Amino acid sequence: MxxxxxxxxxxxxxxxxxxxxxxxxxxxxxxxxxxxxxxxxxxxxxxxxxxxxxxxxxxxxxxxxxxxxxxxxxxxxxxxxxxxxxxxxxxxxxxxxxxxxxxxxxxxxxxxxxxxxxxxxxxxxxxxxxxxxxxxxxxxxxxxxxxxxxxxxxxxxxxxxxxxxxxxxxxxxxxxxxxxxxxxxxxxxxxxxxxxxxxxxxxxTVRRELRAFKRPAVWFALLTGALGFGGFFAVYSYVAPLSTEVTGTSSGFVPIVLVVLGVGTTVGILAGGRLADRGAVRAIFILFGAFSVSLLFLALTAHTVVGLLVGVFAVGASAQAIAPAIQTRLMDVAGESQTIAAAVNHSALNIGNSLGAALGGVVIAAGFGFVAPTWVGLALCVPGVAFALAGWSVTRHRTSPGAVDAKADASV
Missing domain, CATH: 1.20.1250.20 (MFS general substrate transporter like domains)
Incomplete structure (x- = not known):
């Protein structure tokens, strides 16, 4: 333009x-x-x-x-x-x-x-x-x-x-x-x-757009995003009882926690976009590492107000920073099917939303407490990183038109 x-x-x-x-x-x-x-x-x-x-x-x-x-x-x-x-x-x-x-x-x-x-x-x-x-x-x-x-x-x-x-x-x-x-x-x-x-x-054509699903790298990117956001929503869905039952705050403090988390997601989105421009795959690995550390920090410190606020900010920032990296990665590996690849990322993220909330509810119902969804999020990082590695492995020996960060990603 x-x-x-x-x-x-x-x-x-x-x-x-x-x-x-x-x-x-x-x-x-x-x-x-x-x-x-x-x-x-x-x-x-x-x-x-x-x-x-x-x-x-x-x-x-x-x-x-x-x-x-x-x-x-x-x-x-x-x-x-x-x-x-x-x-x-x-x-x-x-x-x-x-x-x-x-x-x-x-x-x-x-x-x-x-x-x-x-x-x-x-x-x-x-x-x-x-x-x-x-x-x-x-x-x-x-x-x-x-x-x-x-x-x-x-x-x-x-x-x-x-x-x-x-x-x-x-x-x-x-x-x-x-x-x-x-x-x-x-x-x-x-x-x-x-x-x-x-x-x-x-x-x-519809047929050409659907060809994106013949590319393993597209599936690996979608699975990476779904599991990453599954981990985020395992925490986000139960942040209110985490605050009141574990940290011991009043219900009136929950909106403050949500605002802090929201500010973290905003900061993370912007930072993740800039990092993705330096190599989408590299950004995914770095951000999953940051997300894992944030979840661990929150799980260990949520009993204090400072730990809760710092933890939810860090979890929101690191999780949301993954989104533009995944979106950029899909644009790199989708070939001619750019429109559908960019759109189905949000289907994957919504599947992750449901998955994280459901698994978080399972561990709470099992009696493990309101910190348990944080550990669920940490566990979901493992297959998330595994799928990211698989996606990188199937494309590292190839370059595709328009993949401006392929060379950088191949050096991860």
Whole structure:
């Protein structure tokens, strides 16, 4: 994208990040509003068994995640030939519609369906946005480009989700999704105004995009990301009881812990993007090492307030720093199937989210305590690194067009 002024590029990157901010809000805001949603949509069950009602309301989070897993490869494969500006705007319109439907749907079943539909564009948006951002900043700064798109997602956990959750708790959970819809509507207008036109790939076909899955290195990268984020969500899902039951803080201190974790993820995303530009595979190994040390530190020091805060910051930073490195790695090894490779990364990450939360719940239910999910995260680092090594081994003797860091990675 030549001929663009630096100011226009900054505005375009801001528009892409705003979309990530909206996605972070729509994905995570339900977590803080489950009691209100359960009380409104499942009144009979809530009256007799509030815990069971809240647990069932949690299906809304699962429905969104399933939508991400299903939508990322299908939408990306089918839309690779479309002009990217129009495709991004179409995806944010779909988010807007899904958010409005979530706010207006009258029953639990219809809200569940709306959350599934709202998750469908998630992976495709991040995949296409990553490709557009990489084109804006140039091949030497692809990792930074990816991180700047993803930083909107992490900023949502610091600013957007707490604010919208507060609103939903005081004026009704449906208004939370109205606000999210407004964010996506503004994003659509912003994209149309500042994103430069860029054609899609006229030679792209569904079959060609699906060829990415014939490449072992693509599978190894996806598995590396899924397990890495599985470890992160094993901790993130249970950070509230870790704070109250292990550290001994009040429930009012939990939002502070979440903000510290969110700041860590934001710092990590940006640092990881810069590190990925120096070699994606090398960055993955370095960051898994940092992630492992962070998890070990948190497990050993979570009984103190300082240890908890430093630990969650470090875990958030090191885990999220892996994301742009994985995304860059996929862009290197996907060959011509760039769109689907960039999108399915988010399917893998959502599978990791579910895996980490489930395994963390298993060890807690088994009576090992609320520090145990941290050890689960540490254990998941082992196969994560193993798959990263396997991915490196199948590509270290080859170079592929556009793999600007292949030489550096081969020297790991």
């Amino acid at each position: 030549t001929g663009l002024t630096p100011a226009r590029k900054r505005l375009a990157m801001l528009a892409l990040a705003l979309g990530g901010f909206g996605i972070g809000c729509t994905e995570y805001v339900a977590m803080g509003l489950l009691p209100e949603i359960a009380r409104d949509l499942l009144p009979d069950l809530h009256a007799t068994n509030p815990d069971a009602a809240i647990a069932r309301a949690g299906w809304l989070i699962t429905a969104y995640a399933i939508g991400v897993v299903v939508g990322a490869p299908t939408i990306a494969a089918a839309s690779a030939r479309f002009p990217r500006k129009g495709l991004l705007a179409t995806l944010t319109v779909a988010f807007t519609v899904g958010s409005v439907a979530s706010a207006l749907a009258p029953t639990f079943g219809t809200v569940l369906a709306a959350r599934f539909l709202a998750g469908l564009p998630h992976g495709a948006y991040f995949g296409v946005a990553a490709l557009v951002a990489a084109k804006l900043l140039g091949p030497a700064r692809r990792g930074l480009a990816v991180s700047l798109v993803l930083v909107g997602l992490t900023m949502a956990s610091v600013v957007g989700v707490p604010s919208i959750t507060f609103l939903g708790q005081h004026v009704g959970w449906r208004w939370a999704y109205v606000v999210v819809a407004v964010v996506f509507a503004l994003t659509t207008a912003f994209i149309l105004a500042v994103i430069p036109k860029e054609p899609g790939d006229p030679h792209a």
